[in-house]
Amino acid sequence: GAGVSQSPSNKVTEKGKDVELRCDPISGHTALYWYRQRLGQGLEFLIYFQGNSAPDKSGLPSDRFSAERTGESVSTLTIQRTQQEDSAVYLCASSLRVEGLAGAETQYFGPGTRLLVL
């Protein structure tokens, strides 16, 4: 079956412009996560969606960042008024939440979107 897909794979933008990144999770996966990976660093959690519950936005670095997800389908991460420090790889992951296996679900990652803000 298809894995997690993300688009675009690369995005170059000018400082101050808005960008929208898209994630298609694995079909049937109820949980969806966005992470950011700066060059040579580990991944930083940004936001989490679980079904129709309110998302956990605790990792979003500023109010310029927002994300949406409709049901258990596609998610979009929007960065407004981009800054050079937003340059990073943005990774999306999905998992299937299983009752009784809290925290044990494997997250499957997409290939990421490489964002460069000039």
Next chain:
Amino acid sequence: AQKITQTQPGMFVQEKEAVTLDCTYDTSDPSYGLFWYKQPSSGEMIFLIYQGSYDQQNATEGRYSLNFQKARKSANLVISASQLGDSAMYFCAMSDPGGTSYGKLTFGQGTILTVHP
């Protein structure tokens, strides 16, 4: 707050030898999960192995095993019989099932493994 520490920025190993990648963690939660992911130069994150905090035995997946020492809060990855294709960045991560973000992962800084022929 949870924290993952990987103290080895880079490691070198000879092909066919075994190598251990270190990972220590800090959490006040009694229930947590520990993961290892591999990230080749192409950038994708590949799941390798999982260990639950209540698991009695160390996890194994093919050539990968996790040396879980709960009292020391360490979860080292052991790769046996290294192959050239194992050269990559390796990340240790912890889940937070008791937190608001359920399975959100906290990652370490990673270790770059280079396998020499």
